[in-house]
Amino acid sequence: MTPTGPRSPGPCPAADEPADGAVDPALSDDAVSRACLTVVAGAGDPVMGALLDLHGASAVWGGLRGGGVLPAPAGVRARAHGERWERWCRRASGLDPDQVLSAAADIGSRLVVPGDPEWPGQLDGLAERRPYALWVRGAHDLRNACLRSVAMVGSRAASAYGLHVAGDLAWALAARSWTCVSGGAYGIDSAAHRGALAGRAPTVAVLACGLDLCYPRGNESLFADIAARGTLVSEHPPGTAPTRHGFLVRNRIIAALTPGTVVVEAGLRSGALNTARHALDLCRVLMAVPGPVTSALSAGCHRLLREWRAACVTDATDVAEQVGHIGDDLRPGGGTALARDALDDLARKVLDSVPARTGAGTATIASAAGLGLDLTLGRLGLLAAGGFIERCASGWRVRPGTADSDGSSVLP
Template identity: 70%
Template sequence: MPCPEPPSQPPRIPDERPAGAPTGHPPAATADTSDDAAARAGLTAVAGPGDPAMGALLDEHGAAAVWQTLRRGRTPPAPPDARGGAADRAARWRQRAAGVDTDALLAAAAEIGSRLVVPGDPGWPTQLDQLGRERPYALWVRGTRDLRHACLRSVAVVGARAATAYGLHVAADLAWGLGQRSWTVVSGGAYGIDAAAHRGGLAAAAPGVAVLACGLDLSYPRGNENLFADIAARGTLVSEHPPGAPPSRHGFLVRNRIIAALTPGTVVVEAGARSGALNTARHAHRLHRAVMGVPGPVTSALSAGCHRLLRDGAAVCVTNTDDVVEQVGSIGTDLREAGDGGAVGGGVLDDTARRVLAAVPKRTCAGTASIAEAASTGIDTALSSLGLLAAAGFVERGASGWRAYRDP
């Protein structure tokens, strides 16, 4: 078996390898982790999000090798099963890469308080891996909560921008009820149902997650600027796009797959026959997530999409928080009467979770190992309990470990 190349040499793309050298192995084993993150940062500025051709290249060769090839002015070989036009897109990637400074991208992100999360990081939501070749190359994240833990108990609530008073009321009420039970509300930050759902969840003091279709330094739509600030203070803003990237129609449609993939279930509150919310529902169905629809007046065109989902059996009818939790919750844990407290409230924590919570400091951060020792439990058990406690809002991950969450 040939010896691996020295780490000082950049990983090679197959068309640069000598004859007879093995192919098909990503260079992650020899590429530095920081090189991989920088490469993925650059790729978010070069390739359109969720491009299966780029996903195939990353699976085959790794981000560092693909990025170095593009920066050298070369075109990576198209995957054998790539769809038509992959070669043209690769040529555009090469041209764009010549003008991208990854250090400047990361510095611009740091200036607005955002960070890059890549596959393999502790904060990476592993459920996104189910997107396969459409998985994000990386995520730009801004906020006080760890994205992975915030989405452990989450529900996507989506719907029409031009919503009716009925739809706005239902979305806010559902989100408030979910927040009361310690469920995170995930949506797209748009006007209408999205904004109502975000506000409802925040009113219940629950963290929120907004998946945006532009750079995190831009507030789009502008009228939701204060809402985005509230979400960042209590939850997380997420985007596949680097700082400065403007929104686009295609970007809104592509980001819907992330909303669907982050959560175990999606609720469509109000949607017309051609609403983008139906696109989110289709992604959720493809990923085998729970799809739920709220019925509306039969005379309302803005409920036609929901009614079609229900009629075709593509969604389960839900009318309140109990209905939603029944679809996405754990049997014997989440099915309880309204007003009974959060599903993982302080009164229903098991003994292990209580010990772990008691071992988490309030003012400083502590590592998982020290918390496990103080709680007299194993590291794996402590990490599992910390994930549940983070999802419920009891603790948060800081720069150097864990600490008890202090609501801003």
């Protein structure tokens, strides 16, 4: 179970971003274990999520390979746990981790796991349904691309109106440096990605199949464009075919990656309403674009406006107003988006451990705060989104102009 598979192409080509992954080209035990778990366990299984929280990925994978049953997490019935464990063991027994990782490397995809600098901390909102790991393909750093992002979803069988609005909205958001996160389907998803790419934004497509597969086939050239100028993401290992269930669990990732979801055009039975439900459950901003009441393809959006209290958005200005506060405050010179008082104890502990000028790596900060890597990473993401800290060559540092973390940052 030696770590294999170089990360290719590097996580982020931006010169001022520390390519943490490049320092350590080998994957950790934890990462390899998580890669294998994406193969043996169904995506987003909350029992697996709870086991990972409780025992850690290496222990879970080791248990599955060794055949020993790990104790069930609190609240999980013994039978549900037992049945799953048996199934996972069966699948794990024949699995070659090297093969999994090399298959991913062969298609130019990399593995991103909780604790990695590229891991989007906002996925922690999914709790025990957080992906075990993400397979990522593309030139852009996933975490950076999603810091200032909006999910745009809608019907596959969109109208000319819906396609026009999706493309236009993504393009105008790109002009304001907002990235689009969507699926890979025909219709609204594709129109949004095309609009974002036209606006030179690193658009993010979250797929419900392995990154070696192209579904739907007709989007092959779009996916190639996204891989070249944006990011393709999946929680499924290469070779996984899309399923109806896969699309539904995938939607939670689209909602969780962003501070808000816009439903551009959707009928009453559209899967986009499932993404909208995830956004609400995650306390993210839910937005809907209205359309003609004579169009059944907008009936889902109107239901969101009427019954789900979605915000009515008609252009990029409206969308930015709904989700823009934190993003705007991330710009240099802005204040913090959150009051320091609003931080929980752990976040304050992490913030106190971030140096003001020199910067420090995640491991150093975690050790100074006396917290685990995973926990520290999540809080660092929160603090960055809140405008308290920023990335620098050596890791993380307190943002200049941010008061009262240790005082030194506001002194000459």
